Amino acid sequence: MKTxxxxxxxxxxxxxxxxxxxxxxxxxxxxxxxxxTGSWITVDAAISDALxxxxxxxxxxxGVGADGPRGxxxxxxxxxxxxDGAPPATTGATGAPATPPGPGAGGPGGGGPRxxxxxxxxxxxxxxxxxxxxxxxxxxxxxxxxxxxxxxxTYKLAVIGGxxxxxxxxxxxxxxWRGTAESFKTDIPADAKDVEVTEQQRRLETFVTAGxxxxxxxxxxxxxxxxxxxxxxxxxxxxxxxxFRLLIxxxxxxxxxxxxxxxxxxxxxxxxxxxxxxxSDGVVSITWPEPGMYWMEAVVExxxxxxxxxxxxxxxxxxxxxxxx
Amino acid sequence: xxxxxxxxxSGVIAGPALTGASLAADVKVTIExxxxxxxxxxxxxxxxxxxxxxxxxxxxxxxxxxVKAENKKGNKWLKDLRQWxxxxxxxxxxxVDGISSATRPVGKHALDFSSSAPPLAQLQAGEYELxxxxxxxxxxxxxxRIPFKxxxxxxxxxTAKGKDELGEVALEIKP
Numbered sequence: 001m002k003t004x005x006x007x008x009x010x011x012x013x014x015x016x017x018x019x020x021x022x023x024x025x026x027x028x029x030x031x032x033x034x035x036x037t038g039s040w041i042t043v044d045a046a047i048s049d050a051l052x053x054x055x056x057x058x059x060x061x062x063g064v065g066a067d068g069p070r071g072x073x074x075x076x077x078x079x080x081x082x083x084d085g086a087p088p089a090t091t092g093a094t095g096a097p098a099t100p101p102g103p104g105a106g107g108p109g110g111g112g113p114r115x116x117x118x119x120x121x122x123x124x125x126x127x128x129x130x131x132x133x134x135x136x137x138x139x140x141x142x143x144x145x146x147x148x149x150x151x152x153x154t155y156k157l158a159v160i161g162g163x164x165x166x167x168x169x170x171x172x173x174x175x176x177w178r179g180t181a182e183s184f185k186t187d188i189p190a191d192a193k194d195v196e197v198t199e200q201q202r203r204l205e206t207f208v209t210a211g212x213x214x215x216x217x218x219x220x221x222x223x224x225x226x227x228x229x230x231x232x233x234x235x236x237x238x239x240x241x242x243x244f245r246l247l248i249x250x251x252x253x254x255x256x257x258x259x260x261x262x263x264x265x266x267x268x269x270x271x272x273x274x275x276x277x278x279x280s281d282g283v284v285s286i287t288w289p290e291p292g293m294y295w296m297e298a299v300v301e302x303x304x305x306x307x308x309x310x311x312x313x314x315x316x317x318x319x320x321x322x323x324x325x
Numbered sequence: 326x327x328x329x330x331x332x333x334x335s336g337v338i339a340g341p342a343l344t345g346a347s348l349a350a351d352v353k354v355t356i357e358x359x360x361x362x363x364x365x366x367x368x369x370x371x372x373x374x375x376x377x378x379x380x381x382x383x384x385x386x387x388x389x390x391x392v393k394a395e396n397k398k399g400n401k402w403l404k405d406l407r408q409w410x411x412x413x414x415x416x417x418x419x420x421v422d423g424i425s426s427a428t429r430p431v432g433k434h435a436l437d438f439s440s441s442a443p444p445l446a447q448l449q450a451g452e453y454e455l456x457x458x459x460x461x462x463x464x465x466x467x468x469x470r471i472p473f474k475x476x477x478x479x480x481x482x483x484t485a486k487g488k489d490e491l492g493e494v495a496l497e498i499k500p
Binding site for chain 2: 033034035036039211212213235237323324325
């Protein structure tokens with residue numbers, strides 16, 4: 001499967017299952033720096049309140065774990081059968097329990113009306129090839145899969161998503177809507193007023209290196225908000241400043257709002273987030289106060305949406321490990 | 326006081342001192358693997374190298390690790406020598422002749438080097454630090470530094486004492 005092709009298609013057909021507000025979506029690798037090729041890592045994928053704890057929902061990924069009686073979908077399953085052709089939306093319907101969905105709806109295998117379509121995960125190897133996630137499973141709070149690092153260098157794990165959100169008033173009542181460019185045409189009533197549409201472009205990443213860090217996986221796609229390292233993301237140390245260049249549609253993203261949150265929130269009172277803004281060259285500099293896992297998010301809002309009269313909100317987030325020097 | 330004495334002596338031996346760079350100096354590094362009272366003990370991985378003031382590596386001296394494990398399985402824990410891995414290890418294809426050797430038991434281990442042979446033959450004059458890092462499976466990690474000047478005008482000896490994973494580390498230079 002050609003990476004370039006896939007990355008072009010994904011933003012238009014996948015709606016990222018990230019609810020609004022304080023929930024953060026993340027990939028958490030079991031290790032980011034390894035000394036031997038052939039090593040395995042395991043990765044958790046979740047949407048949570050606190051970083052990095054499993055307290056809300058699993059991130060549902062194509063090729064990771066079964067999803068109700070219909071089982072695995074898609075050609076990227078770890079050694080699984082070929083695609084049965086069932087679109088993800090039907091999985092919930094066939095697998096729906098007889099009783100009305102309670103608070104547990106959306107749980108593992110539960111399907112139900114709240115189940116979001118699965119998102120594509122891209123595992124990019126140092127030589128530019130892509131890997132399928134192995135040993136996938138979906139739990140109540142997290143998805144998990146394994147990756148074997150058979151080539152020396154840096155791997156990138158990326159979940160790319162998008163979709164539309166809208167707000168409007170209908171009969172004097174404020175309404176909110178979430179969907180795709182397709183469903184937008186039919187979902188919004190003709191007599192809706194004050195319709196405001198935002199096109200979402202999301203990219204969520206993490207990085208793992210076996211041996212010497214390499215650069216191949218950082219080639220920008222030129223779509224949405226991306227990270228171009230100046231400091232390699234697997235070469236981060238507490239007390240040192242790291243520099244990254246943010247790119248929007250392949251160009252330096254000036255004035256991107258950046259938030260950095262250290263993991264381990266449960267064991268401290270303050271979120272201790274670092275807020276900063278990228279410079280005119282798109283560069284952001286972060287000095288890591290402590291070793292540990294960090295969650296970094298950058299957001300750009302502009303008018304460059306595909307739909308007419310829509311805004312765009314492009315976000316980039318990454319899970320980064322900062323080592324003790 | 327000490328400086329005066331040094332000056333006095335160097336006055337006397339001014340002749341050989343001027344050409345000192347071409348004479349071989351002896352460098353001895355002593356690393357103590359401490360005895361630890363733990364339920365599960367594995368010999369530590371230990372790396373010793375010479376670092377420039379900018380943190381880059383001037384010379385790799387020694388890496389003790391599970392070099393004999395089948396299929397390079399011992400490489401798995403090399404990254405636990407965090408600083409060495411960042412500065413040197415990840416650029417090397419281990420094992421490296423003359424640098425890698427097996428892990429060592431509890432006790433003091435002396436490593437002898439000559440300024441006329443690798444890895445010190447190419448060492449430029451300047452300020453350096455000897456760095457010794459130890460990491461132990463199911464244990465901790467410790468890093469010690471001994472600053473020194475190269476080449477040494479007079480006999481030099483420096484020591485550093487570890488708290489957990491290293492005992493005493495000593496550097497002796499005889500010009």
